[in-house]
Amino acid sequence: MSKEKIEDKSKYDYSFDYIQKKLEGKKDSFGMLTREIIRTGICTECGTCAAVCPVLEWDHLAAQPKLIGKCTGCGICYNQCPRTITDPIQLMGDFKTGYVANTNIPEVIGGQDGGTVTSLLCYLFDEHLIDAAVVTMKDENNPWHPVAQIITNKDDAIKASGSIYSHSHTVEALMDAIRADYRSIAFVGTPCNIDAVNKMMISPSGMLKYFMRAHILTIGLFCMDSFAPEALYPYFEKDGIALEKVQKMNINKGKFHVYYEADGEPIKSYTIKELDKFKSSSCNFCTDLTAENADISVGSVGSGPNKNTVFARTGIGTEIIQDAAEKGYLKIEPFDTINLNSVLFLAKLKKVSQYTIQKRKVFIVKDTEQKEEPKIRTGPEEEKPAVAKPLGPRKFLSVSKILNEEEKILNISLTNTIGFVLENMKIRIVTVEEVFEKRPWITTIKEMFPYETVDIGYPLEVEEGEPINANILVEASTEAFGKIFYRTLKITPKE
């Protein structure tokens, strides 16, 4: 049925007007449908969007919806599309009660946001509801590096307040606490930490389901992303930031702020976009903003400054928050739709970020302008360790080779395995003949993203009719880490 044929102000118009009213104030629109679903290539071409909207029609040539009038931004198309995520429970999980909360304990003021997590821990210790808690503190010898700790009193809970925006090995500390015979434990962690514990508690082969029984109360922190300290902190230091003087870091409205005084002005602020390359690669694949599997989830979005958004998701979680408030540890207010909409908006951003992930692959088919004279090698060079920060034995690159015998090309694939962006990586490939290095190929990759692969075709010099026999040296270095890869590949016709 064509759109012109819907003439009478019928049930169709009534539904359209009704839903339009319901969606008022939301930011869903055809623009969002285009950005998230159509341009990312996940549209199933079902045509639902065009079927429900009077100003959309199906463009058969482009195989996508097309505007034929003025879009009012009502969001109806977005909310019918089978590929968008619009259901609040899908976006932030189920919960029993939502609160805006902050501490009522004077020593805790100065927590990350409202000090709710720390206040809950204080309440749990005072009421003897837990005998230990797993928290994350700053490493005393390595500023701003996270260390997961078992604590057994509220003074340590207060010392642990504040956020460190990096992965912390909280589950290792939890297992240590259980092995040390603590049986009632509060566990504070990011959504990925909570998922690990949750799986260990409920999966049929979960370690905490049958053995090592302990009561674990999970307190999840909202989390949009975390950063690789090995990459982020040198970047801060280059900007003159002395990490040992930093009192607080926080993320607010798309900016990462660094403070020398916790309640002063930031000494430096970065856009999250600028720091995106230092994000832990796992966070690109993460869809949980609000710790959907925790007993209690705590974050800052939606609550205003110095307060927390809190979701009590289980019966025990609700009871603890109510009792902590009644006993004067927490101030709680009801959570309203305005608060909820901010959380939903950010949760949606996180869920849909999956659609725009694309694994990049860079192909280099010829060397760049950088030239180098052939060298005489004085002896086999040892693989030099990276001059890097405390990365331990982690490998930066994995390298594989395939020989194209017909075209006499060695295809070398280098993959970034370090989990953050490698910047200005110089790759040098040479043929080694006895003591001589010949035919150098040098290229610089400006940015190599985590798990991105660079394919390089290196032509081999082979006499007509002769078998292929060559030693090809591949080395890679970056300004920040020095030499990160060095290996001689032996090439024979059987390769």
Ligand SMILES: Cc1cc2nc3c(=O)[nH]c(=O)nc-3n(C[C@H](O)[C@H](O)[C@H](O)COP(=O)(O)OP(=O)(O)OC[C@H]3O[C@@H](n4cnc5c(N)ncnc54)[C@H](O)[C@@H]3O)c2cc1C
């Ligand atoms: C990596 C990360 C990303 C975050 N991103 C967001 C976000 O995008 N939006 C949002 O609303 N909130 C985010 N948060 C949560 C926010 O920073 C606060 O932790 C939360 O609002 C609780 O505030 P609070 O005042 O109650 O915390 P506090 O009372 O100060 O207590 C904080 C607790 O967090 C623990 N902790 C600190 N760092 C870590 C860590 N790396 N891993 C595990 N536990 C840790 C401490 O042990 C402490 O017990 C993030 C937190 C982290 C750690």
Ligand code: SF4
């Ligand atoms: S008018 Fe409403 S339903 Fe139609 S395209 Fe715009 S947002 Fe979508």
Ligand code: SF4
């Ligand atoms: S409703 Fe969604 S999936 Fe269906 S055609 Fe429109 S954009 Fe594509």
Ligand code: SF4
């Ligand atoms: S974004 Fe996800 S994977 Fe990354 S730290 Fe947060 S919860 Fe973990």
